[in-house]
Amino acid sequence: MTYGERMAANPDTIGALQRLGLNQYESKAYYALSIFGDHTAGRLSERADLPRPRVYDVLERLQDKGFVLIQKGRPVKYSAIPLSEAVQTLKKLKQSELAGELTRIDELSGTLHNKLRATAAANAPTADAVWTLHGREAIYSKIGAMISHAKTHVTIVSTPEGALSKWNAHSKELSKAKTRGVEIKFVTPLSNDAAGELTKIASLHTKEMPTRMVLSDDQALVFLSDNKSKPEDEIGVWLKSPHIVETFKQAIGK
Incomplete structure (x- = not known):
C-alpha cells in the first residue's frame, strides 16, 4: 500500500482529529507523522498531500497546540507527540481559553451593568407582570x-x-x-x-x-x-x- 493509499484509507481518523479541534491540514499532517514517523517538512508535504507553501505554518500551529515536536538540525525534522500527551496539552489550552473567555464575559457584564443601571428604573418590569x-x-x-x-x-x-x-x-x-x-x-x-x-x-x-x-x-x-x-x-x-x-x-x- 502506497503512502497516499494509507492516508486515504483512514478518513474516519482524520475526521476524529478535526473534531478534536485541528483543521484539515493539521489533521493530515499529524496523522502522517503518527503513522510514517519523523519527517522533514518537504517530505511530509508530499506524503500527507499538503501544499508546500502551507506546510511550515501547519507544523508551527501543531507545535503551538502541543501535537508536534521539532528536531533542530539540517534538515529540520518533525515528530508527532503521542496522542495521549497531545490531548492533555489540548485540554489545558482549552481550559485556559475558557477561563479567559469567562473573565472577558465578567468584565463586559460589569461594564454593561454600570451603563444600564442608570436607566434600569425606567425599564424595570411592571409590578405583577x-x-x-x-x-x-x-x-x-x-x-x-x-x-x-x-x-x-x-x-x-x-x-x-x-x-x-x-x-x-x-x-x-x-x-x-x-x-x-x-x-x-x-x-x-x-x-x-x-x-x-x-x-x-x-x-x-x-x-x-x-x-x-x-x-x-x-x-x-x-x-x-x-x-x-x-x-x-x-x-x-x-x-x-x-x-x-x-x-x-x-x-x-x-
Whole structure:
C-alpha cells in the first residue's frame, strides 16, 4: 500500500482529529507523522498531500497546540507527540481559553451593568407582570439571582430530586444568603438523612406540594412544566409581587 493509499484509507481518523479541534491540514499532517514517523517538512508535504507553501505554518500551529515536536538540525525534522500527551496539552489550552473567555464575559457584564443601571428604573418590569422563562439553564439563572438579592427569606418548594438539584446548583448562593441573615426554607418530602448538607443551611419542611416554586422576598418563580420534563423543555414564570408571594407563603403554611 502506497503512502497516499494509507492516508486515504483512514478518513474516519482524520475526521476524529478535526473534531478534536485541528483543521484539515493539521489533521493530515499529524496523522502522517503518527503513522510514517519523523519527517522533514518537504517530505511530509508530499506524503500527507499538503501544499508546500502551507506546510511550515501547519507544523508551527501543531507545535503551538502541543501535537508536534521539532528536531533542530539540517534538515529540520518533525515528530508527532503521542496522542495521549497531545490531548492533555489540548485540554489545558482549552481550559485556559475558557477561563479567559469567562473573565472577558465578567468584565463586559460589569461594564454593561454600570451603563444600564442608570436607566434600569425606567425599564424595570411592571409590578405583577408575569415573565416566562424557557429551559432549566434560564430558570436556574433567575433562581440564582433571586437568592443572591434576597434580604429576608428564600423558600424553595420542590420534589425530593428537584430540591437536591437546586441545592447542588445554588448551595454557594444559599450559604452566602444565610450568612446575610436570610431565612432559608426547603419544602419537600425529603428525609433529613437524604437532605445531607442542605439541613446545615436551611430549615427542612417535609411536606409535598402540588406546585414547584421559589419565593424570595417579593419575587416568585413558579414552574409550569411537569417535574419529569427534560431540562430544555422546562418552563417557568417569574413575577415581582408582594401580594402573590404572601399568598403562596400562606398556602405553603408553617
